[in-house]
Amino acid sequence: MAARREVEVVALHVSPVHAFEGRPSDGPRPDPGSVSRSCAEVRAGLGLVGDRYFNHPAHRNASVTFIAAESLDPWPVDPLVARRNVVVRGFEVDSLPRGTVFSLDSGDGPVRFEVHRPANPCAWMDQVIAPGAFKALRGRGGVRCVPLDDGVLRTGIAELGLAHP
Template identity: 45%
Template sequence: MQRKTEVDVVALVTSPGHNYWFHSTDPSVGVGPHPTSYPESVDVDAGLGIRGDRFYGKVSRLASAVSFFAAEAVEAVEDELGLARGAIDPRLARRNVVVRGIDLNALRHNDFTLDCGDGPVAFTAAGETAPCAWMDDRLAPGARAALRGRGGLRALPTTSGVLRVGPAQLETAADVQPERAGHRVRRGRLP
């Protein structure tokens, strides 16, 4: 049975190249020259990803062509690290689609659609998007550890369409519980 859930696309993030290649205590080391954009809408192509993004059409990355991140995960990290709400910009995680109201862990290895008003875009979810060492440099010290088990979701688009910032509708057969958005899931318990 398909379930429909009202959600929000908080932000969209694209970059034509990968900027963070290795961890360094010096934030200027290993940072690439590619600009990061925060568009109001993006074009998604089936089997390829988001047009203009660094993972678009990359054969080695097709299962993870589009990445999703829960805004609630950032709020949980802020709480865990004793930071004020709003201290961390969720866009800095450089996940393509920042959402609110989606239990991303429940979507792993499931099909889902996201309709931002221009028709549904279908995805097949792969696994977790593990937080990298750069999270400590770009978000806050301790963010990488705090994001384990809630670092996001990788997915392959199976239809083409448009995603927009704003209200959206998620449709999936997965048991998505919006109140669990941003909760940590231990690796052994990931679907």
């Protein structure tokens, strides 16, 4: 990894269900597993253990989502409402090109991720964040990645390792 610096892992979201299905006007479906976690177990090529996208064939290259906390700063909301797995501060994930490999080491060793595509916001953002959030988050909704290593992520300060493709 070429560049290293500290970032903050603000929140981790591991949920067994996809709460944003159907019409936004009907509201999200209940998500009994949606709680803020202090750590998440990562499996290479599979995702976060216990998450709705773990080992899901349609999401193999997009099983872990990241969003910059700064994208959510205009609204006083819990950072987990955006339903991204990892919320980071001090790391502009939306500027990462496809194929970028980065690592996060939150104390248990580095875990590498490869960026595959944007995590585009949906109309649900207007319901769960605030009216206008859907439009405001275009281009700032985060990225979908595949984990390249097994490991653990924890909230708090982490070392970011970044290499460009």
